[in-house]
Amino acid sequence: MKIETRLAERLKKINPSSTLAITSKAKKLKNAGKDIVNFGAGEPDFDTPDFIKDAAIQAIKSGFTKYTPTTGIAELKSLICQKFKKDNSLEYAPDQIIVSNGAKHSIYNALMVLLDPLDEALIPLPYWVSYPEMVNLCGASVRFIKTSASNNFKISVKDLIKYLTPKTKVLILNSPSNPTGSVYNKEELTEIAKICVDKNIFVISDEIYEKIIYDGLKHESIASLNKDIYNLTITVNGLSKSHSMTGWRIGYLGAPSDIASAISNLQDHSTSNPNSIAQKAAVAALNAPSDFSSQLCREFTKRRDYLAERIKRIKELDFCLPQGAFYMFCNISKTGLDSLTFARRLLDEEYVSLIPGIAFGLDDYVRISFATSITELQKGMDRIENWLKKI
Numbered sequence: 001m002k003i004e005t006r007l008a009e010r011l012k013k014i015n016p017s018s019t020l021a022i023t024s025k026a027k028k029l030k031n032a033g034k035d036i037v038n039f040g041a042g043e044p045d046f047d048t049p050d051f052i053k054d055a056a057i058q059a060i061k062s063g064f065t066k067y068t069p070t071t072g073i074a075e076l077k078s079l080i081c082q083k084f085k086k087d088n089s090l091e092y093a094p095d096q097i098i099v100s101n102g103a104k105h106s107i108y109n110a111l112m113v114l115l116d117p118l119d120e121a122l123i124p125l126p127y128w129v130s131y132p133e134m135v136n137l138c139g140a141s142v143r144f145i146k147t148s149a150s151n152n153f154k155i156s157v158k159d160l161i162k163y164l165t166p167k168t169k170v171l172i173l174n175s176p177s178n179p180t181g182s183v184y185n186k187e188e189l190t191e192i193a194k195i196c197v198d199k200n201i202f203v204i205s206d207e208i209y210e211k212i213i214y215d216g217l218k219h220e221s222i223a224s225l226n227k228d229i230y231n232l233t234i235t236v237n238g239l240s241k242s243h244s245m246t247g248w249r250i251g252y253l254g255a256p257s258d259i260a261s262a263i264s265n266l267q268d269h270s271t272s273n274p275n276s277i278a279q280k281a282a283v284a285a286l287n288a289p290s291d292f293s294s295q296l297c298r299e300f301t302k303r304r305d306y307l308a309e310r311i312k313r314i315k316e317l318d319f320c321l322p323q324g325a326f327y328m329f330c331n332i333s334k335t336g337l338d339s340l341t342f343a344r345r346l347l348d349e350e351y352v353s354l355i356p357g358i359a360f361g362l363d364d365y366v367r368i369s370f371a372t373s374i375t376e377l378q379k380g381m382d383r384i385e386n387w388l389k390k391i
Ligand SMILES: Cc1ncc(COP(=O)(O)O)c(C=O)c1O
Pocket: 042, 101, 102, 103, 104, 105, 128, 174, 177, 178, 206, 208, 238, 239, 240, 241, 246, 250, 251
């Protein structure tokens, strides 16, 4: 007898991951003993620092293993308030802070409390894979704002105005960006903020790559520009990328009080508190001087520059030098291949795995992650260079 699966309608709108097939095939090949070069990583390749691990071990030993307040322990929230003030000139009180299971969860919570089914969310394209699917899960609609390499994949006010409709409720901004590495400066954010304030549009500002920024650029938080945009912005951050803590699942947001209180309510009835032990680890991370992320940044700068030099020599590939994050977004249109074919063939023929641009909305691009050693970058680039000569 055939068993009918009757999934909720909202799940039918969620697209299967276009990258999953590639990444799981790469894993299979690696397990089968093939020498795979992995350019697909979405996380720093450094271990979590020992002092953070020690704090977690201490938390377990001292029995800090029970429920905590839903939105996070007071000690952690107070450190997050200090961090926002020191790094971002943002004043948030502890009751405006929600600690969640990673920045992904923070973004999802924010969208869930803001979006109704008839609302529209604006997402610059290319985008981080999960944004559109999260909007779909809220039952709302996505309008993509197309950007171009000539403007470093950043939206301008003209673009923003073009895509506004009476239903627009939210704009998702991500700076530094995954997948392009572009960084918005203060002037650009000021222009965007003006429109959002004028049209009463909320901004979800995903600042998870804040600490991975190059060439002396300064990260700017849109909410810090003035009181009006502060009142419309949810500032999202976390420890995944800044402290190599992707597996610990600690992200957080700062928001106007009414939004924070709605998110607290949502989290109360969905996930409760984030892991108590990881919260203690996060306290140790935020209490420490920022040496770790500066070290990360220095190392990523060397790798970015090495990769840029290599790609410059390849006539089939074009790129914009990333100003932040750890990805090189390469234009492959001169190869005549679409991004899935490019990624599939590169994996099958040369054992190099990367993410096809279609996952971020652009089929003539691929994303190369430089969260891997220079030795691996060299090996992978040698293979790509030779392969492109053959095809
Ligand atoms: C742009 C962006 N936002 C958010 C996240 C999620 O971070 P977390 O691991 O803290 O959930 C990622 C992770 O890759 C990301 O690239």
